Amino acid sequence: MIVINDGCINCDVCEPECPTEAISMGDSIYEINQDKCVECEGYYDTPNCYAVCPVEAVDILQDKG
Ligand code: SF4
Numbered sequence: 001m002i003v004i005n006d007g008c009i010n011c012d013v014c015e016p017e018c019p020t021e022a023i024s025m026g027d028s029i030y031e032i033n034q035d036k037c038v039e040c041e042g043y044y045d046t047p048n049c050y051a052v053c054p055v056e057a058v059d060i061l062q063d064k065g
C-alpha cells in the first residue's frame, strides 16, 4: 500500500506522474485513491510517486495479513 504522509508540501510533482491518475489534492495534502493505485505494477519498477517526491512524503507500507 502506498500512502502520502503529512510531510507532503503539495508540490504537485507526483500527480501528473501517476500512470493511473490515483493522486489528487485532498483536504490539506495530496492523497492516493487506493481503488486506483496499482503500486505502479506494469508501469514502473518502483512506485513512481515514491520515486519523484522531493521530500520523502510517500511511504511504501507492507501489506499485513
Ligand atoms: S504507486 Fe504508482 S499507481 Fe500508485 S499512486 Fe503512486 S504513482 Fe500512482
Ligand code: SF4
Pocket: 004, 007, 008, 009, 010, 011, 012, 013, 014, 015, 030, 052, 053, 054, 055, 056, 057, 058
Ligand atoms: S511529490 Fe511529494 S510533496 Fe509533492 S505533492 Fe506529491 S507527495 Fe506531496
